[in-house]
Amino acid sequence: MIPMLDLKAQYASLKPEIDAAVLRVLASAQYVLGDEVEQFEREFADYCGVRHAIAVNSGTSALHLALLALGCGPGDEIITVPFTFVATVSSICYTGARPVFVDVEHSTLTMDPERLEAAITPRTKAIVPVHIYGQMANMDAIQTIAARHGLPIVEDACQAHGAEFRGSRAGSFGAAGCFSFYPGKNLGACGEGGIAVTNDDRHAKTLRMLRDWGQEQRYHHVLKGYNYRMDGIQGAILRVKLRHLEEWTEARRAHAARYTSLLGGMRHIRLPHADALRRHVYHIYAIRTGDRDSLQRALLAEGVQTGLHYPIPVHLQPAHADLGYAVGDFPVSETAAREVLSLPIYPEMTGHQVEQVVRAVEREAYVA
Incomplete structure (x- = not known):
């Protein structure tokens, strides 16, 4: 049988590195966030060519928090595509906003820029193109339309680790870019994981608070936040895998x-x-x-x-x-x-x- 993917083969090829990384976290007792996660954030930000990376517990959580950081909520509309995994749309619904769909291009199966502008209304708050199957959407055209209407872009790059458009990496085009580290992804954790990347200092600060119960400092809850933190073991494993x-x-x-x-x-x-x-x-x-x-x-x-x-x-x-x-x-x-x-x-x-x-x-x- 030829499988769709072979995670056992991947682990076997990295076993000494992964085992050492896991044991390092166990010895440190930094099981939630911690040094390994912080170092992975810096390394992944560098990989994407952005200033900040905020590690969370899934790609869905990354999308949810990125939209919240932009102020999306009830009464807003967020434009995306219907040809995607349901998590893209669920993350919009979690904010209380309404998903509005535009169709995809026949060739790339990514957002069709020619259909995008007609979907924009006074209630539109953001645009979420999906980089499906590992290929980026037409960011030139989407950025032009978004800029004309003063709308931020959140890239759903959950399937596009390392993908590029005109030489720039996925995640570096919008107000934020969101990735999943579900085990089967090109960069997969040994469990769940995700990350949001951004060049905006304010968004980065908000994202860090939102993932950790809205805390600005311990027990000082500035925002109504979530328990969306990344485990230390996943951060350590992802650091190993990122090198490959x-x-x-x-x-x-x-x-x-x-x-x-x-x-x-x-x-x-x-x-x-x-x-x-x-x-x-x-x-x-x-x-x-x-x-x-x-x-x-x-x-x-x-x-x-x-x-x-x-x-x-x-x-x-x-x-x-x-x-x-x-x-x-x-x-x-x-x-x-x-x-x-x-x-x-x-x-x-x-x-x-x-x-x-x-x-x-x-x-x-x-x-x-």
Whole structure:
């Protein structure tokens, strides 16, 4: 069986480093926040090319607090896309604001700037583009529109560690950028974790207070805050893994290039978009096909695990029926949800495994 990802292989390759990092935290007894988390924050901020990084317990928490730091709340509207993991929208709802959707581009599956301006109203408080699958949205166009209307941007970069647009890293474009360290991410913790990055000193101070019960100093609660702190063990593990992230990213990009080369002659298969403006880090290698479900079943029968990211756009999820959207409102997102199929991709994957996946697809009669 070729798995979608292999976290055991990753741990085995780093076992001495990770074990030492964990034991160091246990010996220090700094189990929540602490020195390891602080050092990881500095290192991740440097990696993204920003001034501040505020570590929290999940990517969802990072998005929630970033929006609160911008003053988002009841009565506000926040624009995002329906083709994303539900956490993007949940974080908006947590603030009391209303999510407003715009469709995605057919090519990149990221926010369509041509549809963005029409969604802006006097109640719009912020824009949240999603860098889906490891590829950044068109930040040139989105920033231009946001600036014209005086709106801040919060980047949902939860799948885009190290991704770039015109040579600048994800997280460095908006008022804040938010990342997830869920174990399967390009930079994954051994548990839950997340981080918000920013160049704004005031936002950074607010974020630090909000994650720790709104405290400016111990037992001095300035804001109504949350228990969103990162564990010391996760900070230490992420420091180890961050040192390997660029090597892993290049391995992902090499596997993606091999997939693209071998799958390029196959009809009925649409490959992931890539262009010179963006550094795609391939959190997901998602092909598109009109017979997605049949292909997924056939690949599993041949020992190839695949994934669906994401089969139901958020505007059609029962949990968000109260937003009032219906089938047909966002046709590009709805079509993508029916067609996307994620092939295995992870740094430890071998070239032979990539070729095995391709041959399995070929055997299902998709060759041109």
